[in-house]
Amino acid sequence: AQSVSQHNHHVILSEAASLELGCNYSYGGTVNLFWYVQYPGQHLQLLLKYFSGDPLVKGIKGFEAEFIKSKFSFNLRKPSVQWSDTAEYFCAVNAGGMYSGGGADGLTFGKGTHLIIQP
Amino acid sequence: DAGVIQSPRHEVTEMGQEVTLRCKPISGHDYLFWYRQTMMRGLELLIYFNNNVPIDDSGMPEDRFSAKMPNASFSTLKIQPSEPRDSAVYFCASSFAGTGVGYTFGSGTRLTVV
Numbered sequence A: 001a002q003s004v005s006q007h008n009h010h011v012i013l014s015e016a017a018s019l020e021l022g023c024n025y026s027y028g029g030t031v032n033l034f035w036y037v038q039y040p041g042q043h044l045q046l047l048l049k050y051f052s053g054d055p056l057v058k059g060i061k062g063f064e065a066e067f068i069k070s071k072f073s074f075n076l077r078k079p080s081v082q083w084s085d086t087a088e089y090f091c092a093v094n095a096g097g098m099y100s101g102g103g104a105d106g107l108t109f110g111k112g113t114h115l116i117i118q119p
Numbered sequence B: 001d002a003g004v005i006q007s008p009r010h011e012v013t014e015m016g017q018e019v020t021l022r023c024k025p026i027s028g029h030d031y032l033f034w035y036r037q038t039m040m041r042g043l044e045l046l047i048y049f050n051n052n053v054p055i056d057d058s059g060m061p062e063d064r065f066s067a068k069m070p071n072a073s074f075s076t077l078k079i080q081p082s083e084p085r086d087s088a089v090y091f092c093a094s095s096f097a098g099t100g101v102g103y104t105f106g107s108g109t110r111l112t113v114v
Helices: none
Strands: A003-005 A010-014 A019-021 A024-026 A031-038 A044-050 A056-058 A064-068 A073-078 A087-095 A113-118 B005-007 B010-013 B019-024 B031-038 B042-050 B053-056 B065-071 B074-079 B088-095 B103-105 B109-113
Touching (some): A031 A073, A044 A056, A044 A064, A044 A073, A044 B103, A073 A087, B010 B019, B019 B088, B019 B109, B042 B065, B074 B088
Parallel strands (some): B010 B109
Antiparallel strands (some): A003 A024, A019 A073, A031 A044, A087 A113, B031 B042, B031 B088, B042 B053, B088 B103, B088 B109
16 A cells, blocks of 8 residues: 655745655555645645656646655655745655556545745 | 536534535546545545446445445435544545546535534
8 A cells, every 4th residue: 555755744935935845655666646736725736747757747836846766755846936825735646557647546645735835 | 627516515414414425527537536634634535436336445434434426427425324523524536547637626525513
């Protein structure tokens, strides 16, 4: 079974600061990796995903993440955050290749990181 | 596309009552997932279906929970009898395996059992 660890439960930054949220997973096989964002009172929205290929993945709203297989990590980054980035961020993983990653298996989520951006 | 539609958005019920949560997946999606979100436990996968057939229900917490998918466009999650510890936000998600597009989540049902 997979597991996901997000090290920072709460992060507070000022606008324009750079962001990096840590995510480590535990699984021995091929994985698909995701970052989701949940704005207050809303549902989860996909920020970006990694199935294979270039380990540096670019997503929406200026976010990117880098898959480092040797470290079992998939950290989320943004060079300059905005107040509107205040939200809960979830890292998630499931096993398998692209067809599984398309949705043929349930996601295992980390506990989430609550990001607050101060104006 | 209207996305994944869940109803109701909010549900307040008394302990012991039956609660039914509903989900309409995106048309054409062949997988449907039910998740529960709480502060203590985060997001947990309860059950998922493929082509209307339950594939893995190991996340269903107790026999009080049951889920059905009578057709490709509708699923229910039922709790009977409900207990205060069932209070959570319940999300439904759907996907189409093979496209690599990942999962689309509904807006969730916030359940409060008093």
